[in-house]
Amino acid sequence: MTMPTASQIEAAVAQPSYRVRLYLGGAWVDVSADVVDVDGTYEVSMGDGLGFGLAPAPTQRVAFARERLGTAWRDTPIEISLGFNGTNPIHFLGRITGVREGRTGGEWTCSGYQDLIAAAPEIRSPLLYRRPAFTATTASSNENPDNAGWAGGLGNLILWRAGGRPYEQSATYPTALFYYSCETSIMAPEWTWLNGGDAAQALDELCRAAGGVVYQGMDGVIRYQEPMTFGAGVAAIHYTDAMDGTNAAIRAAAGLAQYGDLERSADVQGQVVDVVRCAYVARRLQGVQRVYQDTTPRLVEAGAVSTITLDLSLPCYRVSRVEAVGYTLRSTRLTTASEVTVAIGTTYAQQVTVTITNTLSEPIGLSELALYAMPLVAMEEGTATYGSASGTPRSYAVPDSVYIQTASHARRLCHMYHDWYNTPRPPVTLSGCGYDPRRSLGEIITLTSAYPAISAERHRVSGIQVGRTGVEMTLTVVPVTGLPVETDFFVLGTTYSDANSRQLTY
Amino acid sequence: MLHTIEDTPNLAIHRYPSASLYAVVRQNLLALDGATRIGRSVYAGGWGHPQEFARQNPFRKSWGAFRYLPGMTTLTWIMRVTGRQSGDVVRLYVNGALVQTSSITANGDLTFTYTLGSFAVNSVVEVQWNIYNANYTSPDLTDGQNWGLYEIIDAYVSPVTLSDAWPGVPTFGTSYSSSALGQLANAVDWLVRRVGRRTDPLFTGIIRRFGPYGPTGDEASGLLNVRWYGAVITTATAPILKATGMVWCYVAGAQEEVRLLVNGSVVATYTVPTTVGRYTWTLTYTMPQAAGTRNYVEVWYRRLNNPQISGNEVMNAWSVVRVWTEGSAGIYAAPSVPALAARTTMTWATWKGALNACATLANTLKTRIDANPSLWSEQRLYRRSYAYDDYQEQVFEPNYIPAAVPRVGEAVLVRGLGTRIGWGAQVWEEKQDSVGSYPLNATYNEPVNQNDAKSTQLVYLDTLKGLPPGASYNVRGGTIAYAGEIWRVGTDV
Numbered sequence: 001m002t003m004p005t006a007s008q009i010e011a012a013v014a015q016p017s018y019r020v021r022l023y024l025g026g027a028w029v030d031v032s033a034d035v036v037d038v039d040g041t042y043e044v045s046m047g048d049g050l051g052f053g054l055a056p057a058p059t060q061r062v063a064f065a066r067e068r069l070g071t072a073w074r075d076t077p078i079e080i081s082l083g084f085n086g087t088n089p090i091h092f093l094g095r096i097t098g099v100r101e102g103r104t105g106g107e108w109t110c111s112g113y114q115d116l117i118a119a120a121p122e123i124r125s126p127l128l129y130r131r132p133a134f135t136a137t138t139a140s141s142n143e144n145p146d147n148a149g150w151a152g153g154l155g156n157l158i159l160w161r162a163g164g165r166p167y168e169q170s171a172t173y174p175t176a177l178f179y180y181s182c183e184t185s186i187m188a189p190e191w192t193w194l195n196g197g198d199a200a201q202a203l204d205e206l207c208r209a210a211g212g213v214v215y216q217g218m219d220g221v222i223r224y225q226e227p228m229t230f231g232a233g234v235a236a237i238h239y240t241d242a243m244d245g246t247n248a249a250i251r252a253a254a255g256l257a258q259y260g261d262l263e264r265s266a267d268v269q270g271q272v273v274d275v276v277r278c279a280y281v282a283r284r285l286q287g288v289q290r291v292y293q294d295t296t297p298r299l300v301e302a303g304a305v306s307t308i309t310l311d312l313s314l315p316c317y318r319v320s321r322v323e324a325v326g327y328t329l330r331s332t333r334l335t336t337a338s339e340v341t342v343a344i345g346t347t348y349a350q351q352v353t354v355t356i357t358n359t360l361s362e363p364i365g366l367s368e369l370a371l372y373a374m375p376l377v378a379m380e381e382g383t384a385t386y387g388s389a390s391g392t393p394r395s396y397a398v399p400d401s402v403y404i405q406t407a408s409h410a411r412r413l414c415h416m417y418h419d420w421y422n423t424p425r426p427p428v429t430l431s432g433c434g435y436d437p438r439r440s441l442g443e444i445i446t447l448t449s450a451y452p453a454i455s456a457e458r459h460r461v462s463g464i465q466v467g468r469t470g471v472e473m474t475l476t477v478v479p480v481t482g483l484p485v486e487t488d489f490f491v492l493g494t495t496y497s498d499a500n501s502r503q504l505t506y
Numbered sequence: 507m508l509h510t511i512e513d514t515p516n517l518a519i520h521r522y523p524s525a526s527l528y529a530v531v532r533q534n535l536l537a538l539d540g541a542t543r544i545g546r547s548v549y550a551g552g553w554g555h556p557q558e559f560a561r562q563n564p565f566r567k568s569w570g571a572f573r574y575l576p577g578m579t580t581l582t583w584i585m586r587v588t589g590r591q592s593g594d595v596v597r598l599y600v601n602g603a604l605v606q607t608s609s610i611t612a613n614g615d616l617t618f619t620y621t622l623g624s625f626a627v628n629s630v631v632e633v634q635w636n637i638y639n640a641n642y643t644s645p646d647l648t649d650g651q652n653w654g655l656y657e658i659i660d661a662y663v664s665p666v667t668l669s670d671a672w673p674g675v676p677t678f679g680t681s682y683s684s685s686a687l688g689q690l691a692n693a694v695d696w697l698v699r700r701v702g703r704r705t706d707p708l709f710t711g712i713i714r715r716f717g718p719y720g721p722t723g724d725e726a727s728g729l730l731n732v733r734w735y736g737a738v739i740t741t742a743t744a745p746i747l748k749a750t751g752m753v754w755c756y757v758a759g760a761q762e763e764v765r766l767l768v769n770g771s772v773v774a775t776y777t778v779p780t781t782v783g784r785y786t787w788t789l790t791y792t793m794p795q796a797a798g799t800r801n802y803v804e805v806w807y808r809r810l811n812n813p814q815i816s817g818n819e820v821m822n823a824w825s826v827v828r829v830w831t832e833g834s835a836g837i838y839a840a841p842s843v844p845a846l847a848a849r850t851t852m853t854w855a856t857w858k859g860a861l862n863a864c865a866t867l868a869n870t871l872k873t874r875i876d877a878n879p880s881l882w883s884e885q886r887l888y889r890r891s892y893a894y895d896d897y898q899e900q901v902f903e904p905n906y907i908p909a910a911v912p913r914v915g916e917a918v919l920v921r922g923l924g925t926r927i928g929w930g931a932q933v934w935e936e937k938q939d940s941v942g943s944y945p946l947n948a949t950y951n952e953p954v955n956q957n958d959a960k961s962t963q964l965v966y967l968d969t970l971k972g973l974p975p976g977a978s979y980n981v982r983g984g985t986i987a988y989a990g991e992i993w994r995v996g997t998d999v
Contacts, residue, residue, distance in 0.1 A: 130516050188519055228522065380968075406512050408526045415526075415848055484849065489522040490857060492687070495680045498855035504525040506848050 014084040016435065016470045020062060022096075023077035036105065037063040038080055039467040040092060042218065042441055049427045049462035049478025050230060050420055054204035055215035057112035060092050065105040073099045078110050079220075082437055082470030089437045091466065093178075093220025112216040113164070113178040118200035120162035124348035125194045127317045127376060128154055133185040133192065133210035133403070134224045137166040154192040155206050155214070155224060156182060158199050167221045182224040185210040186505065187412060189403040191283055191376055193315050193349035209403040211416055218440050218464070225442060227416065228505070230460060231480030232487065233444045238456065239430055239475075240448035259475070260432015262449050266424055273421045274393035276386050278410040279400055282379040288320045292352075292371035299365055300326075300340070300358040307345070308354050308369065315349035316373035322354050325368040335364055349376075382407055386414035387422065396421060412506035419484060427462065427478045428454075435466060435473040447477060457481055507975040508702050509916030509968075509994045511537050514695040518688035523857070525848035531694055532843045535867050538697050539839045541993075542874050544914065545744025545831030546881055547709040548803050550889040551659040551736040553906070561647050564597065564638035566894050568658040570887040571632045571988035573705045573919055574625040576669060578885075581620040581633065583661040584737065584800065587613045590654040593641040599634040607638075615659070615800075622663065630921040630962045630988045633661070633887060659737035659802060662884040668700055672872055675865035678858045690861065693868045700875065700882070702994025706915070707888035708908035708981060711751070711826040734805040734826045739880035740795045744831040749805050750788040753778050754823040761810040762822060766791060769802050778822065792834075797877070803829060828911045842867055888988045900984040904946065908989045909980035913967060915991035918981070920954050921962040925983030927952045929973045948980065960985060964995070 020035045021028040040060030060080060076096045081088035095116065098109035125145070134155035137143060142150050143166050145157045152160075163177030170179055187210040194202050203214050211227040239257045251257065266272075292310050300306045322342045326335040339360050345353035352371060358364050384407055387393070398404075398413050428447065439445075443461045447454050463476030490502040511534050515527040552568065572581075585596065590610050598606040598620055606620050625631055635658055642651045675693050676686035712734060738747065749766050755778065762778040766789040774789035795801060807824045843863045846852065875882045891906030893899035910918070918927065928948025935947060952970055955961050967973055981989040 130519065132519060184521055186520065186522060186524075188516070190513070408512055408515070408530050412524060412526045412848075419849070486522070488849075490682055490854070492518075492521050492523075492682055492684050494682055496682060496854035496858075497680065498853060498858070500854045501851050502854070502857075503849050503851055504528065504846055504857070505522040506524055506526055 017083055017086050017088055018470050019079075019081040019088045021079045021081075023079075028079065031064070034064045034066045035062060035469070036065050037061075038082070038469045040080075040110070040465070042464040043215070043462065043476075048425075049460065049476065050425060050480075050483075052211050052213055052227070053207045054114060054200055055213055057114035058092060058094065058216050059112075060094065060110040062108040062110060063105065064108065073108065075116075078108070080110075082435065082466065084437075090219055091437065091470070092218070094216075113220075113222055114200055114216065116177065117158070117162040117164075117203065117222075118198055120158075120199045122196035123158055123161040123194055123199045123202075124196055124351055125154055125157050125192075126347065127315050127349040128192045129317075130188050130190060131192060132188040133206040134182040134212070134226075136184040137168050137180065137182045139168045141166065141168070143169070153182075153185065153206075154194060155185070155203060156180075158194065158203055159222060162199055164222060178220065178222060180222040180224075183212075183226045183229065185212055185224070186226050186228060187211060187409065189409065190405045191315070192403055195315070195348070195350040205399075205401050206403065208399050209401040209409075209413070211413070215441060217442075223442075227420075228484055228486045228489070230442075230485075231444070231458065231483035232485040235444050235446040235458060236438070237436075238446045238448065239433075239477075240456075241450055242448055257436065258433070259430035261430075262452075263429045263431070264426045264452055265429075266426030272394060272424050273396040273418065274387050274391075275389050275395040276398065276414040276417045276421070277383055277395060278385075278398040278404060278413045278417075279381065279383050280404045280406060280410040281381050281402070283376050283405050284379045285317055286375050286377055288318075288372055288374055290370050291316050291373045291375050292369070294369040295367060296369075297365055297367060298356075298369075299329075299363060300356055301363050302358060302361050304358055306356045306358075308356065310352045310354060310369070310371055312350045312352065312371070312373075312375075314375040314377060316352075316375050317349075318374050319344055319347050319352055320372040320374070322352075323368075323370045323372070324354075324356060324366055326356075326358075326364045326366050328360065328362055328364050330362045335360070340364060340366075382410070384410035384414050386411065386418050415506045419482075423482055425479050427476055428459065430475040430477065433473045433475055435470045437470075439464060439473070439475065444480070445477060507914050507993075508537060508541050508698070510975070511698070514691055514698060516688065517691045518684040523682075525846055528846060528860070531691065531864055532841075532845065534694050534698055535843055535864055535871070536839075536841055538694075538701055538871050539842075539867065540837040541701050542871055542882075543743050543833045543835075543837045543839065544881075545741065545746075545833065546706060546738075546886070548736045548738040548747075548829040548831070549660045549662075549886050550710050550734070550829075551657050552889075552892060553712055553734050562894065563642045563644040563647055563651075564636040565653075567596070567635045567637050567656055568661075569632070569634040569890045570661060570707075571630050571890065571921060572663045572707075572885055572887045573988070573990050573992070574622075574627065574629050574631050574663075575666060575703065575705075575885075576627055577665060577667045578663050579622055579665065581622055581661070581663050582884075583618050583635070584659055585610075585616050585618065585635075586655075586657040586659050586802070587616055588655040589613065591639060591652065593639045594654060594656075595638050595640075596656070597636045597638055599636065601632050602634075610654070610656075613654075628919070628964075630919065632921075632987055657735060659735065660739075660800060661887040661889075662880075663887070664879075664884045666703055666705075666883050666885050668696065668703065670696070672696060675869045677865065678861045680854075682854075686861075690865055690868070693865070693872075697868060697871055697875075698994070699996055701871075702996055704882065704993045705885050705919075705990045706910075706993075707886055708910050708918070708989040708991065709828050709830070710889050710891055710906050710908045711828055712824075712905060733807070734829070736803050736829065737800050738803055738829075738831055740793045740797050740799045740801060741831065741878045741881055742797045743874060743878055744833050744881070745793050745797075746832050746834060747773075747791045747793050747801075747803065747829075748788060748832060749803075749826065749829040750786065751805070751824060751826040751828075753785050753787060753825075755779060755782050755785070756822055758782050760822055763808050763810065764789065764824065765804075765806040765808060767804040767806065768793065793831075798880075805829065827909070888990055890987060896985060903982070903984060903986075907946065907980050907982060908986060909978060910991050911978045912976045913973060913979060913991070914975060915967070915993045917964050917966045917992045917995050918979075919962065919964050919988065919990050919992060920981055920986070921960065921988040922955045922981075922983055923957075923960045923985040925953075925955045925981055925986055925989075927954060927965060927970065927979055928982055929970060929977060929979035948982075951982075954981075955983070960987060962988075964992075966995070 080092040165173035165176035167179040459477035776787040930949030
């Protein structure tokens with residue numbers, strides 16, 4: 001038996017290290033000394049690795065030896081950094097959402113910002129016409145919906161109203177609840193709007209109607225990625241089982257990485273389709289008409305201002321006017337427009353705030369309020385399809401969305417979903433990997449396996465699971481060969497010569 | 507037809523070009539190419555003898571209405587005058603108020619204009635022309651007092667335009683620029699709105715009319731009361747004049763014919779069969795006149811030699827369903843813009859070429875619109891059926907029915923009282939009404955204007971099951987002040 005060499009024995013071995021901090025009393029406090037264990041999961045999509053929608057929030061479990069927070073654990077910001085030899089890149093930013101404590105210690109359950117977005121107070125928007133579902137965030141993009149000239153997407157509005165601020169402008173917003181970064185979606189629905197409800201569900205619906213995914217990255221940033229970038233990029237590293245006696249230095253120099261075990265699974269029912277169907281409901285703007293009428297008796301004291309919120313049954317564009325019918329209570333006559341003034345305040349698609357000012361020296365009663373605007377009404381319904389229905393086709397129905405409003409939009413979605421799901425793309429689980437803090441969600445890697453036979457095929461990292469406080473890692477990757485990528489297409493703002501070849505997208 | 511296309515997408519906001527959105531742009535341009543080849547119905551000047559029932563002073567010469575759109579400034583009408591009498595004037599009434607009195611200074615085709623005031627957008631403005639002579643007794647003429655012959659052969663409002671200017675078309679070179687894409691999308695959108703703004707009054711032809719009893723002999727000369735007349739301007743895109751109607755032969759052996767006349771000359775003739783039965787006739791004539799020429803059009807029904815009953819010559823029944831213009835190839839045009847597929851590799855030359863073809867076609871359509879103002883910049887008035895009071899209007903209603911043959915537009919704007927839209931199979935009732943007409947009823951009917959007073963109502967035709975574009979429909983009822991078809995009901999965003 002050959003003995004290891006002195007060099008091998010004496011070679012420095014990188015030691016896993018970590019840091020856990022809690023945001024307490026306005027500052028980050030290092031609690032690493034009390035942490036026993038950290039593990040958790042990141043996902044960029046919904047199980048199949050390529051789906052469109054809002055990815056589940058990353059979750060982390062932190063086992064600690066000494067109680068630190070008492071009853072103040074709820075929504076406490078937490079930062080987890082995992083690395084080697086004291087160099088610890090941030091691995092997770094989120095909030096503590098649950099706690100279990102005992103006499104010998106306890107455990108925090110931590111979650112990403114998706115739950116925070118879902119719990120955001122009622123988010124409302126105006127009726128937006130032909131806006132991409134998401135617009136690109138930059139160092140100078142106008143992201144505040146209250147600013148003049150704001151032209152962002154509904155997705156951007158939701159993220160802003162939920163407390164997020166653009167990551168590219170983090171220096172301007174150092175105390176943001178979270179940061180977000182978006183690419184421009186490839187589809188722009190005719191009309192988009194939000195009238196309260198679950199904001200996270202709205203993000204999910206937007207992604208399914210425009211393609212793309214919203215997920216939380218390892219750096220805590222909520223990101224929107226458009227579909228044409230799913231399979232794009234240079235492979236960062238090559239995971240392979242063909243090591244054959246190579247040592248760490250050789251692997252590192254060659255851009256290789258090891259994995260312990262590999263498992264590939266596929267569900268034909270859910271992952272391979274022949275025909276895609278997509279329903280749409282056309283919506284058409286109508287002329288100015290009465291969209292709200294309220295005969296609730298209201299009292300406005302002398303000289304007083306009354307603010308009334310009107311909830312509309314249909315989304316409306318361009319509020320024209322509000323008519324108020326009032327009468328004086330003492331002299332019992334109808335009021336004039338100068339005696340009772342009406343002003344339109346904050347206006348959303350389905351909610352308008354109206355301010356009534358009684359300029360008289362006696363109280364008045366309001367007998368009727370009517371609002372005139374241009375409503376958006378549903379028109380004809382239809383269904384688009386794409387794919388071959390011969391033989392025994394498996395079909396997939398794109399989830400219904402209020403944001404799919406034209407036949408062309410529905411056709412585009414059908415074609416795109418067909419490209420995504422007509423070719424089998426079984427996710428691959430690489431277990432027993434050494435933790436690598438450089439790996440990130442959405443990254444492209446290449447994969448080689450003797451069995452099942454995979455030869456340097458491009459895959460997208462769709463899930464990262466870390467255990468034992470940053471010692472081991474399991475990656476979920478999904479093949480992206482054949483997916484359309486941005487370099488396949490003509491791109492706006494680019495100069496071409498006649499012989500250049502590209503494609504048109506959906 | 508035009509209302510079924512999708513709104514033109516904004517190509518400039520998409521990082522990658524979309525084959526589906528390009529297909530919408532292409533589809534819209536091809537639909538516009540066909541739509542801008544559609545001619546129009548000839549303005550219905552009137553029926554019968556120009557001075558029938560005209561013993562009153564003043565007497566109603568003609569009446570009608572139009573749909574007001576922003577930008578309209580002028581009402582223009584052309585009156586053909588023969589044998590004018592000294593002191594004759596024409597009075598113009600707008601929405602019931604006398605707004606202008608014009609002297610009739612000569613014989614011939616006289617053009618009059620009136621500057622419109624401001625009206626509510628999409629409102630129906632009613633118009634009436636009366637002839638009056640202060641030298642005559644009123645309300646009825648006495649012996650020795652005679653009118654000249656007056657025919658309002660054309661009436662329209664103008665201009666029909668958009669508030670925003672034509673954005674022009676780009677040229678794609680080496681740069682795939684958002685500004686060029688945006689300009690192309692704006693141009694197509696502008697054309698859709700511009701063409702969609704067209705409003706065509708329903709054609710009030712003579713759906714069913716009995717000929718009178720009269721003396722034997724050829725009535726080829728002289729003024730007939732079995733006559734329809736109007737006027738149309740020659741256009742480059744629609745130079746073919748057509749007239750269609752039906753005849754009902756009750757009397758075997760009757761020798762009759764239908765004649766189409768243009769500017770006083772017979773240009774086409776239909777010989778009515780001599781065997782009993784119902785026949786459809788169509789007369790066609792390619793107008794050689796230069797574009798922009800106004801042509802006087804008549805349809806005559808002539809008796810050549812008919813059998814007699816009790817000393818009276820019996821005429822068959824006849825109708826004029828429609829008189830209109832169209833292009834030589836109808837509205838079909840071979841596609842000049844290529845179809846492109848998604849996810850198919852192509853060169854920049856191909857993609858650029860397709861975009862430039864779109865731009866070229868858009869510019870061609872704009873040029874075509876500008877070259878045919880009588881089709882696109884003038885809205886003809888709806889010609890209300892003849893009657894000198896509301897009672898008479900209801901009595902004669904079965905003889906004069908406004909109809910769209912075929913349907914082109916998205917909606918019909920109707921102003922009237924107790925009206926209805928009828929479509930589907932037309933059924934003749936077996937029993938004659940009080941004026942000797944066999945009432946014509948449609949299989950399907952939709953009540954309109956059911957208030958106590960005259961009202962204006964917009965009916966979206968897609969809500970009427972079984973009435974797709976290309977099918978025919980009519981408007982019936984006691985009082986129809988206006989019936990006009992709107993190509994595309996737009997709401998600016």
